[in-house]
Amino acid sequence: MQLVGNSWDQILEDEYHKDYFKKIVLYINKAYKEREIYPPKNYILRALYLTDYKDVKVVILGQDPYHGTGEANGLAFAVNNGIKLPPSLKNIYKELNDDLNIKISNNGDLTCWAKEGVLLLNSVLTVEKDKAASHKDLGWNLLTDHIIKLIDMKQTPVVFILWGNFARSKKVFITNKKHLIIESPHPSPFSAYNGFFGSKPFSRTNNFLKQNNIPEINWDLNKKN
Numbered sequence: 001m002q003l004v005g006n007s008w009d010q011i012l013e014d015e016y017h018k019d020y021f022k023k024i025v026l027y028i029n030k031a032y033k034e035r036e037i038y039p040p041k042n043y044i045l046r047a048l049y050l051t052d053y054k055d056v057k058v059v060i061l062g063q064d065p066y067h068g069t070g071e072a073n074g075l076a077f078a079v080n081n082g083i084k085l086p087p088s089l090k091n092i093y094k095e096l097n098d099d100l101n102i103k104i105s106n107n108g109d110l111t112c113w114a115k116e117g118v119l120l121l122n123s124v125l126t127v128e129k130d131k132a133a134s135h136k137d138l139g140w141n142l143l144t145d146h147i148i149k150l151i152d153m154k155q156t157p158v159v160f161i162l163w164g165n166f167a168r169s170k171k172v173f174i175t176n177k178k179h180l181i182i183e184s185p186h187p188s189p190f191s192a193y194n195g196f197f198g199s200k201p202f203s204r205t206n207n208f209l210k211q212n213n214i215p216e217i218n219w220d221l222n223k224k225n
Helices: 019-034 046-050 087-100 111-116 140-152 164-173 201-211
Strands: 058-062 118-122 159-163 180-184
Touching (some): 019 140, 087 201, 111 118, 140 164, 159 164, 180 201
Parallel strands (some): 058 118, 058 159, 159 180
16 A cells, blocks of 8 residues: 555555554545645655655654644644744754754754654644644554654664653653663743753764764755755
8 A cells, every 4th residue: 555655655554454544544534525634635644755764863753733724744843934933843943053053944844854864753643723632532643653663673773852741651662772762841932941952952863873873964954945
């Protein structure tokens, strides 16, 4: 079954045939016809499409897509270029500036990070307009938890960046000692000053990759857009 368009399809083939996934597909197909659902249907699995399994160097876990008009684009924390930056993304850019002295971008599109090997994965992959967490019980977490487990099985070292308690709850699926877990409070304005600012996740990620002879991530959005 070709849903993503790369090796993820082969790796996730068994999941596609499980009852929970079939139920998600039935619900989603109906919901997109009847209501406004985000992200656009062809972007639901975009994070996997842009970052193939073999290319994953870093995983940044989000919770569910933005529920405002035109915001969600299939990548955790990201919005399309031209869309006002959400508060959490603004704080991510502030920390990036403090950590690596990279100029703060006005562009919320993180596609270039995804193409560098940063899997920007939300645990829940769809949401109804203006209804935060409206699809949290749909079963998406069964798929995305499985994806985390599959990445944990990789023999190449991977960095897992867990921001906030929800993302930290996924730490139970990361047991391979080859990998690095970087965790801190969420970049939301409600918690960023409780330990997200100053956590230096970007330099710590690159230091770990360098130590393992893996090409570092170019986090600079200004050079790529």
